[in-house]
Amino acid sequence: MEGKITKALSGFYYIESEGITYQTRARGNFRKRKITPLVGDNVVFESSNLTDGYLLEVFPRKNQLVRPAVSNVDQGVVVSSLVEPNFSYNLLDRFLVSLEFEDINPLIYLTKVDLLEDDSLVNEVKKVYEEIGYPVIVATEDETSLKQIEATFSQKLTVFMGQSGAGKSTLLNRIVPDLALETGEISSALGRGKHTTRHVELLPIAGGLVADTPGFGSIDFLTVEARELPRLFPEFVKVASQCRFRECSHINEPNCAVKEAVTEGIIAQTRYENYTQFLNEVENRKPMYRKKK
Numbered sequence: 001m002e003g004k005i006t007k008a009l010s011g012f013y014y015i016e017s018e019g020i021t022y023q024t025r026a027r028g029n030f031r032k033r034k035i036t037p038l039v040g041d042n043v044v045f046e047s048s049n050l051t052d053g054y055l056l057e058v059f060p061r062k063n064q065l066v067r068p069a070v071s072n073v074d075q076g077v078v079v080s081s082l083v084e085p086n087f088s089y090n091l092l093d094r095f096l097v098s099l100e101f102e103d104i105n106p107l108i109y110l111t112k113v114d115l116l117e118d119d120s121l122v123n124e125v126k127k128v129y130e131e132i133g134y135p136v137i138v139a140t141e142d143e144t145s146l147k148q149i150e151a152t153f154s155q156k157l158t159v160f161m162g163q164s165g166a167g168k169s170t171l172l173n174r175i176v177p178d179l180a181l182e183t184g185e186i187s188s189a190l191g192r193g194k195h196t197t198r199h200v201e202l203l204p205i206a207g208g209l210v211a212d213t214p215g216f217g218s219i220d221f222l223t224v225e226a227r228e229l230p231r232l233f234p235e236f237v238k239v240a241s242q243c244r245f246r247e248c249s250h251i252n253e254p255n256c257a258v259k260e261a262v263t264e265g266i267i268a269q270t271r272y273e274n275y276t277q278f279l280n281e282v283e284n285r286k287p288m289y290r291k292k293k
Contacts, residue, residue, distance in 0.1 A: 006202040024053035040071035063102040076104045079162035081112045089270040094219040100232040108136045111167040128268045153208035
């Protein structure tokens with residue numbers, strides 16, 4: 001039989017197949033082959049009942065995230081608070097770059113709008129990212145924003161991400177009221193949220209699957225190479241063909257169309273500054289030594 005892993009817990013893999021969930025264990029040869037099944041994997045399994053099945057094969061993945069450990073993701077909803085914790089262009093861009101790297105479509109969801117004194121920050125953030133082509137949904141007290149998000153779920157596997165305390169679990173609890181996910185309060189000492197979601201599970205919502213994921217506040221670009229980074233900024237890609245050098249890094253080269261676009265206000269200064277910081281991080285990263293398979 002074929003199905004999709006919707007939950008992994010204590011050595012068991014829960015596989016959904018044709019509307020039925022089977023509890024399975026992985027065959028011993030998975031460990032020898034150094035294959036770790038992930039939530040989101042499309043798999044082959046056998047089972048004579050609902051609780052004693054065996055996972056036999058994992059199909060190739062189109063992508064996989066490390067934090068959270070989910071594969072075959074179609075859409076990433078980046079939940080970003082505007083206050084408590086304060087909005088960070090840098091953090092939002094980290095999530096967006098990570099999603100672009102894994103070929104996952106981003107959607108930005110802005111929370112805690114009601115705590116702002118005016119709409120200037122909301123309008124500024126929307127302008128920057130909608131001009132790039134990223135959809136931005138602003139949280140509303142009524143059901144409007146929830147319906148806007150739910151409308152994007154159909155036939156997709158969606159992951160929620162964003163820093164702790166941004167409101168991911170609160171948002172999911174509103175979308176699925178009987179979910180009762182624990183929500184994190186903001187630690188007044190650190191100004192950061194507590195990590196509240198302990199394991200990844202795919203939830204059937206609005207015709208798609210949604211992964212509830214741990215809230216985390218930083219992303220390390222462990223696998224992105226310096227030459228790949230410019231391609232992960234869609235607005236850079238649009239003008240890069242006009243750069244003098246084909247492999248322009250958009251830093252010190254003359255006649256760089258990206259730097260000109262920043263000067264002209266076509267590309268946001270915050271995006272370019274974050275790009276240069278990320279590039280510096282990637283170039284100065286300690287080398288990773290892969291284990292021999």
